Amino acid sequence: MADQLKFSPRQKTTITAAITLAAALGIIATAVLALLGLSRFVAAFQQVLMPPVLALFLALLLQPVFDLFMKISRGSRVAALILLFLAAVIPLGLLIWLGTVYAVNQIPRLIEDLSALLPSMWETVQSLFAGVQSILEQIGLESRLDEVFSNPGDLFSSSLNNISTAITGSAQGLAASITDILAWLVTPVYLVFFLLAPPFDIRMLHKFLPFLKKRTRKDVVYLADQFISILLTFFRGQIIIALLQGILFGLGFALVGLPYGAVIGFVLGLLNIIPYLGSLLGMAVAIPMALFSSGGGIGLGLLVLLVFAIVQAIESYLLTPRIMGNRTGLHPALIIFSIFFWGTALGGVFGMMLAIPLTAFIVVFWRLLKKKYIQELI
Structure with a gap:
């Protein structure tokens, strides 16, 4: 009977398309399940996994500097490692520590001053948008907002108390877990191990995949090489760009007279390691501070906007093209979407930081899949 079944060319095309669609849906479902499983696995073992992953990531970022010191030390990996720690790791660690101490001292005062500005900000909003008040009254929010903005100190005190309680609880939990503490303490050991290990050639991956066709x-080796290349190019470039943006924002805000300008600019510039995050938060903090602080006003607000425009222009037309080029090849709208998607999928900041490399890799993977494995059906 099977021999009697005959299909027309159009029926064969339809059946082939249906099978291909079913296979594609199966692959997508498998990928989603794998992503969920990976997310849960990382969440369950993050305290054990994060130190070696962080050390490997730092080793890859520092590899060009390490190679330079290898040339200086005439091929001695131990001497190059000592030079690296003396010239880069220790000074950078001290700089981060000093910057953190300064920021920790300034940020509470910044929050206090911002809370003092909230009543005048609310009055300005009410005067500019009188129609909004009637709408808020109708939905029952006007009295609540009045309470919040008239007593911002209570709001911030309550929020800070909640944050303090959460941090204290987390700190106590961390202190109670000896395994977690030891895992983070051995991070420098992991870093030394990765730097001293012979460089891994991605082509050696062939040896671990004997069950695959040649x-x-x-193709697997090509994709792995592309992923590592995109990851390193993005983070090496983005860290440099974020540092330069932090310096430019800090200097610009300080020069125009914005209160806490150096702290706001530098911290929010560093947050641009996650693209657009620092700029968006910067607008939300710097503009109200410029408009409503003592000695501020429209003039200072315009100067702050000018600093934003200049720094963003420098980043878009000078820093990014020269440092990173168009390595990721992603549209800005896709970048923003990927940040929110991976931030949700992988849980918070870690996912947001990996958003662009992961999305760029998926684009490369799709192009390879479409070119070599997906045939035209209709």
Whole structure:
């Protein structure tokens, strides 16, 4: 009977398309399940996994500097490691520590001053948007907002108390877990191990994939090489860009006379390691401070906007093209979407930081899949 079944070319095309669609849906479902499983696995073992992952990431970022010191030390990896720690790791650690201490001293005062500005900000909003008040009254929010903005100190005190309680609880939990503490203490040991280990050639990945066809192995190695290349290019470039943006924002805000300008600019510039995050938060903090602080006003607000425009222009037309080029090849709208998507999928800041490399890798993977494995059906 099977021999009697005959299909027309159009029916064969339809059946092939249906099978291909089912296979594609199966692959997508498998990928989603794998992503969920990976997310849960990382969440369950993050205290054990994060130190070696962080050390490997730092080793990859520092590899160009390490190679430079290898040349200076005539091929001695131990001497290059000592030079690296003396010239880069220790000074950078001290700089981060001093900057953190300064920021920790300034940020509470900044929050206190911002809370003092909230009543005048609310009055300005009410005067500019009188129609909003009637709408708020109708939905029952006007009295609540009046209470919040007329007593911002209570709001901030309550929020800070909640944060303090959460931090204290987390600190106590961390202190109670000896395994977690030891895991983070050995991070420098992991870093030393990765730096002293012989460099890994991605082409050696062939040896670990004997069960794949030769063509498939070649494609897997290509994808792995592309992922590592995108990851390193993005983070090496983005860290440098974020540092330069922090310096430019800090200097610009300080020069125009914005209160706490150096702290606001530098911290929010560093947050641009996650693209657009620092700029968006900067607008939300710097503009109200410029408009409503003592000695501020429209003039200072315009100067702050000018600093934003100049720094963003420098970043868009000078820093990013020269440092990173168009390595990721992603549209800005796709970048913003990927940040929110991966931040949700992988849980918070860690996912947001990996958003662009992961999305760029998926684009590369899709292009390879479409070119070599997906055939035209209709």
